[in-house]
Each structure stands twice: as C-alpha cells, then as structure tokens.
Amino acid sequence: xxxxxxxxxxxxxxxxxxxxxxxxxxxxxxxxxxxxxxxxxxxxxxxxxxxxxxxxxxxxxxxxxxxxxxxxxxxxxxxxxxxxxxxxxxxxxxxxxxxxxxxxxxxxxxxxxxxxxxxxxxxxxxxxxxxxxxxxxxxxxxxxxxxxxxxxxxxxxxxxxxxxxxxxxxxxxxxxxxxxxxxxxxxxxxxxxxxxxxxxxxxxxxxxxxxxxxxxxxxxxxxxxxxxxxxxxxxxxxxxxxxxxxxxxxxxxxxxxxxxxxxxxxxxxxxxxxxxxxxxxxxxxxxxxxxxxxxxxxxxxxxxxxxxxxxxxxxxx
Amino acid sequence: xxxxxxxxxxxxxxxxxxxxxxxxxxxxxxxxxxxxxxxxxxxxxxxxxxxxxxxxxxxxxxxxxxxxxxxxxxxxxxxxxxxxxxxxxxxxxxxxxxxxxxxxxxxxxxxxxxxxxxxxxxxxxxxxxxxxxxxxxxxxxxxxxxxxxxxxxxxxxxxxxxxxxxxxxxxxxxxxxxxxxxxxxxxxxxxxxxxxxxxxxxxxxxxxxxxxxxxxxxxxxxxxxxxxxxxxxxxxxxxxxxxxxxxxxxxxxxxxxxxxxxxxxxxxxxxxxxxxxxxxxxxxxxxxxxxxxxxxxxxxxxxxxxxxxxxxxxxxxxxxxxxxxxxxxxxxxxxxxxxxx
Numbered sequence: 069x070x071x072x073x074x075x076x077x078x079x080x081x082x083x084x085x086x087x088x089x090x091x092x093x094x095x096x097x098x099x100x101x102x103x104x105x106x107x108x109x110x111x112x113x114x115x116x117x118x119x120x121x122x123x124x125x126x127x128x129x130x131x132x133x134x135x136x137x138x139x140x141x142x143x144x145x146x147x148x149x150x151x152x153x154x155x156x157x158x159x160x161x162x163x164x165x166x167x168x169x170x171x172x173x174x175x176x177x178x179x180x181x182x183x184x185x186x187x188x189x190x191x192x193x194x195x196x197x198x199x200x201x202x203x204x205x206x207x208x209x210x211x212x213x214x215x216x217x218x219x220x221x222x223x224x225x226x227x228x229x230x231x232x233x234x235x236x237x238x239x240x241x242x243x244x245x246x247x248x249x250x251x252x253x254x255x256x257x258x259x260x261x262x263x264x265x266x267x268x269x270x271x272x273x274x275x276x277x278x279x280x281x282x283x284x285x286x287x288x289x290x291x292x293x294x295x296x297x298x299x300x301x302x303x304x305x306x307x308x309x310x311x312x313x314x315x316x317x318x319x320x321x322x323x324x325x326x327x328x329x330x331x332x333x334x335x336x337x338x339x340x341x342x343x344x345x346x347x348x349x350x351x352x353x354x355x356x357x358x359x360x361x362x363x364x365x366x367x368x369x370x371x372x373x374x375x376x377x378x379x380x381x382x383x384x385x
Numbered sequence: 386x387x388x389x390x391x392x393x394x395x396x397x398x399x400x401x402x403x404x405x406x407x408x409x410x411x412x413x414x415x416x417x418x419x420x421x422x423x424x425x426x427x428x429x430x431x432x433x434x435x436x437x438x439x440x441x442x443x444x445x446x447x448x449x450x451x452x453x454x455x456x457x458x459x460x461x462x463x464x465x466x467x468x469x470x471x472x473x474x475x476x477x478x479x480x481x482x483x484x485x486x487x488x489x490x491x492x493x494x495x496x497x498x499x500x501x502x503x504x505x506x507x508x509x510x511x512x513x514x515x516x517x518x519x520x521x522x523x524x525x526x527x528x529x530x531x532x533x534x535x536x537x538x539x540x541x542x543x544x545x546x547x548x549x550x551x552x553x554x555x556x557x558x559x560x561x562x563x564x565x566x567x568x569x570x571x572x573x574x575x576x577x578x579x580x581x582x583x584x585x586x587x588x589x590x591x592x593x594x595x596x597x598x599x600x601x602x603x604x605x606x607x608x609x610x611x612x613x614x615x616x617x618x619x620x621x622x623x624x625x626x627x628x629x630x631x632x633x634x635x636x637x638x639x640x641x642x643x644x645x646x647x648x649x650x651x652x653x654x655x656x657x658x659x660x661x662x663x664x665x666x667x668x669x670x671x672x673x674x675x676x677x678x679x680x681x682x683x684x685x686x687x688x689x690x691x692x693x694x695x696x697x698x699x700x701x702x703x704x705x706x707x708x709x710x711x712x713x714x715x716x717x718x719x720x721x722x723x724x725x726x
Contacts, residue, residue, distance in 0.1 A: 095507065095508070095509045095510070100509070100510070100511065103504065103507060103510055104510075104511060104512075106504060107504065107505075107510070107512070107516045110501060110504075110516070110520065111516060111519045111520070113597070114519055114520055114522055114523060114597070114601070115519065115522075116545070116549075117531075117534050117535065117538060117545075117597065118522060118526075120534075120538065120545045121534050132540075132542075132543035133543055133545075133548070134543070135548055135551075135552075136545055136548035136549050136551075136552055182415075183415045183416050183419050184416055186412040186413070186415055186416070187412060187413050187415065187416035187417065189412055190409045190410075190412035190413050191413075194405055194406065194408070194409035194412070195405075195406075195409075196405070196406035196409040196410065197406060199409075202413065202417070205425075206416075206420070209420075209424050209428070211703070211706045211707055211710050212699075212702075212703055212706060213658040213660070213678075213679045213682075213702060213706060214658075214660065214679075215660060215679050215682050215683045215686075215699075216679075216682070216699045216702055216703055216706075217424070217427050217428065217431065217699070218682075218683065218686055218695075218699075219431060219434065219685075219686050219692055219695045219696045219699055220427035220428070220430040220431040220434060220696065221423070221427050222686060222692075223430070223434065223439070223444070223447065223692060224426075224427060224430060226444055227447050250423055251423075253419075253423060254420075254423040254424045254427065255424075257416065257419060257420055257423075257424065258420065258424065261416055286405070286408050287408075290412075311527070314527070315527045315528070315529040315530075315661065317529060317661050317664075317665075318660055318661065318664075318683060321687070322683070322686060322687050333529055336529070336530070336533055337533070337665060339533070340533045340536045340537065340665060349537065349543070352533075352537065353534075356530050356533055356534055359527070359529070359530055360526050360527055360530040363525075363526075363527045364525045364526060364527075367524075367525050368525060
C-alpha cells in the first residue's frame with residue numbers, strides 16, 4: 069500500500085490495489101463473471117458518446133447518419149481537412165479562430181497570473197491592517213456565477229468607442245477580443261489570487277526566514293526565493309485558467325459580433341445551434357474533437373498537479 | 386504559524402511592523418487597482434443600473450441618457466412577481482427547477498460514483514486497470530464539447546439515442562423507428578414528480594448527459610477515500626460474521642462520508658451554475674422549462690436586451706449564491722467535526 073500513497077486521486081485511481089491484499093473472501097468464478105458484465109456495461113456507457121463522435125468524425129459521409137454506428141468503418145480525414153480548410157460559412161479561417169481562442173485563453177491566463185502573484189504573496193505572508201477585509205473583498209466576486217457581471221461589463225465597455233475623423237466608428241472595446249479578455253479577467257483574477265494564496269500558504273517559511281536573517285530584503289526574498297518555489301503552482305494556475313478560458317463561451321458570445329473575432333467554442337456552438345441545419349455531422353464531430361484535444365492533452369499531462377491545485381484553493385470552475 | 390513573529394526578532398532588521406505593512410499594501414496595489422476597475426466598479430455599476438429601465442435605446446449615452454428613468458425597485462419586484470415582459474418566466478419556478486436540477490444530479494452522481502468505486506475496488510477483479518482508464522475519460526473531455534455532442538445524440542431524427550432505442554425495440558419485433566422528441570416535447574412524462582414545476586423530457590435528457598459527465602469525478606474521489614479505509618476493519622467484521630451488505634453500510638459508507646460530503650457540495654455548486662452545458666443542450670427550452678438562473682440571466686442580456694432587469698436579476702442571483710455558500714459552508718464544517726469525532 070505504501071506505493072499508492074500518492075496525493076493525487078487520479079493516479080491513486082489508476083494504480084489502486086490491483087492485486088494481493090490480505091483478508092476478505094476470494095471471488096468465485098460466478099461472481100467474477102457477473103462483475104465483469106457490470107464493468108462492461110459501465111464501459112459501454114462511457115464509450116457510447118465517444119465512439120459515436122469518433123466514428124462520425126472519421127466518416128466521409130456528409131449526410132446525417134441513418135442508423136447507429138459506433139465503430140468506425142473507414143478512416144477518412146476528409147472532415148478534419150474540411151474543418152481546417154473552411155470551418156464555417158463565414159469568411160474566417162481555422163487559423164484565425166485558433167488564434168482568437170489562444171489569444172483569449174493565454175492572454176487572460178497570463179494577465180491574471182502576473183497581476184495576482186504579488187497580492188497572493190502579501191495575503192500569504194504579511195500581517196497588516198485590513199487584511200481580513202481585503203481578503204473577503206477578493207473572495208466575494210468568486211461567489212458570483214461567471215455571467216453575473218456580464219451586464220455592467222457589457223454596458224461599460226460598450227461606451228468605450230473610437231471614431232475616425234469622419235465620425236465613423238472604428239473601435240468598440242465591447243466588440244473586440246481585448247474587451248472580452250478584460251471581461252474574462254474580471255472573473256479570473258480573484259480566482260488566481262485565491263488559488264495562489266492557498267498554495268503559498270503551504271510553502272514552508274524557513275527558507276525565507278533564513279534569507280532575511282542573512283540580510284535579504286522582502287523584495288529580494290520574493291523574487292529570488294518565493295517565485296522560483298512557486299513556479300510549479302504558477303504553471304498550474306496558468307493552465308487551469310487556460311483550460312477554463314479555452315472553453316469560454318458566455319462572454320465572447322455576448323460581446324463579439326464580427327466573424328473574424330469568433331473563437332473555436334463559438335464556432336462549435338454555431339455548429340449545434342439553430343443555424344446548424346446545413347452542417348454535416350462529420351465536420352461537427354471533427355470540430356468537437358479538435359476543440360477537446362488541447363484541454364484533454366494538458367489534463368492528462370498535468371493531472372497530478374491540477375487535481376492538487378484545485379483542492380488547494382479551488383472555489384469554483 | 387508561530388514563525389510569523391520572527392521578522393521582529395531578527396537582529397539585523399530594524400524596520401518595524403509598520404514598514405512591513407506598507408510593503409504589503411504595495412504588493413496588493415496591482416491586483417486591487419485592476420480589480421477596482423474591472424470587478425468592483427462594474428459591481429457597483431450593476432446595482433445602479435438595476436434601479437433603472439436601461440434598454441437598447443440607452444446604449445449610446447448610458448446613464449446620461451435623457452429618457453433613462455430611475456424606477457426604484459420595480460425591476461426586482463417585476464422579476465419576483467413575474468411582471469417582466471417575458472413569456473413563460475416565473476422566478477420561483479426557475480429557482481425551484483434550478484435547485485431540483487442540482488440536487489437530483491448530486492443524488493444520482495454520488496451513489497453511482499461510490500458504487501462503481503466499490504466495484505472497481507473488488508479484489509481479484511479482472512482487467513481493473515483497463516476499466517479504470519476508460520472510466521476516467523469523461524473527466525478529461527471539456528464539458529462544453531460534451532454538451533454539444535449530447536445535443537446531437539438527442540436529435541429527434543438522426544440522434545444516436547433514438548437510433549439506439551430503435552435497435553433495442555427492433556429486438557422485440559418493433560418495426561417503426563423510435564422518434565422521441567427529447568428536447569422539444571413539453572408534456573412532463575412523470576407529472577407528479579415536482580408539483581408546480583413541469584419536468585419535460587429535456588430535463589431527463591439533461592440528466593442523462595450530465596450523469597455521463599458527473600459520476601466519474603465522484604468515483605475518483607470515492608476511490609481515494611476507499612484506499613484509506615484500513616483492511617482490518619473488514620477482516621474483524623468478517624470474523625464477527627458480518628455479511629457483505631452489512632460491511633458496506635456499517636464500514637464503507639460511514640468511512641466515505643467525510644470525503645463524499647465536500648465532493649457532493651462541490652458537485653451541487655457546479656451543477657447549480659452549469660451555464661454552457663444547459664445553454665448548449667437545451668437552451669433553456671422548451672418554453673423555458675429547463676431554464677436555470679444563470680441561463681435566464683444570460684438571456685436577459687444577450688437576447689431580450691433588458692439591461693436594467695438583467696442587472697437586477699444578477700443581483701438576485703448573487704444573493705442566492707451567497708445563501709447557498711453559507712449553507713454549504715456550514716455543512717462542510719459540520720462534517721469536518723464529524724470526521725474528527
């Protein structure tokens with residue numbers, strides 16, 4: 069059992085006691101077979117939508133499926149090719165959609181982190197007047213559901229406009245990726261502060277104290293000791309943000325009107341919503357897989373840190 | 386924790402506590418300056434707008450529009466009494482559905498997750514690793530994609546669910562293809578389930594899709610907790626002649642409770658505000674019968690463009706969120722002391 073004391077529930081799930089424990093009764097063959105049937109039914113339930121979408125995505129048929137198919141009969145990449153070529157009816161390329169999604173998810177993740185890290189350090193290490201009050205102030209927005217601030221942000225950013233000399237509107241902050249990015253950051257920043265503070269609290273203070281006894285200033289301690297020690301958690305917070313904002317839909321769907329600003333999530337919604345009548349399902353399925361892949365890969369690569377990071381300071385999302 | 390006083394003890398440091406406090410404020414400036422502009426100011430602005438009749442025609446000039454009126458609590462009263470110019474909207478019905486939705490999800494996910502974790506924990510079960518690898522898949526796929534996929538699965542004509550049911554009924558000699566209108570049928574299949582709140586087929590479709598998404602997380606948590614139950618407990622119980630079910634109810638369930646209660650609360654909060662999932666799957670339809678608070682709040686801004694009412698609605702949602710937080714926080718604390726006892 070000592071080999072499975074990993075703090076990560078996911079690895080524990082995958083490596084949990086597979087054999088040779090003491091005690092209990094041995095499984096009879098009859099019971100074993102009944103349990104195997106149960107396990108297979110559950111596996112079928114899990115694999116049903118996955119196999120369905122994979123089969124559709126690798127099909128060259130543009131028509132909707134007339135009967136249920138859960139095992140690919142062909143491995144055609146036509147649908148992927150078409151999605152990469154021309155994802156929607158709008159004159160916007162896949163690369164532009166990808167760039168917009170990356171701009172929002174990376175931009176927001178990075179900005180929130182950069183701004184949050186010093187505040188998280190201050191909350192974790194300093195005692196000062198008003199600390200409790202300020203911490204509540206950071207915590208309160210976390211209780212708000214993500215769409216809760218959409219009205220005022222929409223109205224406030226909509227009033228920031230630039231006109232050229234003829235009076236033509238050339239820029240509206242609300243209808244821009246920058247505006248959406250700022251709106252998402254409004255929700256992401258308190259989360260980043262809270263999450264990082266939770267982690268910094270777990271870093272032992274002895275190193276910092278030793279450095280201060282040696283005459284280092286608070287700023288030196290922060291830059292030379294705390295930041296390097298917190299680097300893994302900075303990365304986790306960044307990727308948590310990235311995974312969340314990669315799927316961000318509500319604010320971008322509310323703010324953005326120009327097709328060239330659309331993100332991958334918005335395109336995916338367009339492929340299922342009321343405008344979806346003409347979109348072949350093999351392309352929709354290919355798109356679904358493409359949108360899911362980055363998040364799935366990052367999750368698998370970082371699952372240990374992510375589960376730990378979520379439980380350290382996670383409040384929502 | 387006691388080391389916090391240490392900087393004062395260090396001989397070299399002459400700077401006092403005041404200096405340290407000032408530095409703390411400097412460190413806080415970036416985050417609070419940004420939050421003041423993009424979080425706190427909008428929160429206050431939201432409250433101001435919630436007392437006005439802000440609509441699309443006021444967008445250009447905002448609060449300085451000449452015909453913008455401060456109408457006091459009218460938006461709040463309209464929302465709570467169904468006075469909004471919106472069809473099929475009653476606040477308390479949506480709130481009741483929202484709570485029911487979150488509670489029923491947890492009530493289904495937690496027992497399923499625990500039972501499957503126990504199943505996987507059976508010793509000498511063949512292919513354990515393979516099953517574990519498969520069962521984790523729903524945790525990995527982004528919920529947004531899950532919702533879009535399930536929306537197509539519930540398509541009336543070409544969806545996989547009806548096709549699956551068609552092939553099942555064909556086994557029993559049925560000829561006609563199954564054409565269940567999963568997302569469009571309004572009449573509740575079980576009318577007496579939640580009095581006063583219709584639960585259309587779309588609700589069950591949502592439950593099925595969210596079941597797929599929800600139980601594997603509970604299995605992950607339950608497996609972690611199962612590993613920490615000492616085997617001796619089961620051995621002692623077996624010697625005393627306790628049967629399998631008796632061991633489950635008297636050892637497994639009480640030992641899992643400290644881990645499962647926080648997980649259930651997390652699942653409740655998550656389901657309660659599951660915006661994209663509901664919006665992608667049913668869009669709140671048919672006839673707003675599967676609307677939850679966050680999707681309706683969104684509809685008020687995005688499609689109905691009643692900005693004043695939307696702001697008031699968001700303020701109400703915020704208070705609902707605070708009440709839920711206070712209750713769940715209490716529950717978590719209560720179980721913490723239980724686990725120590």
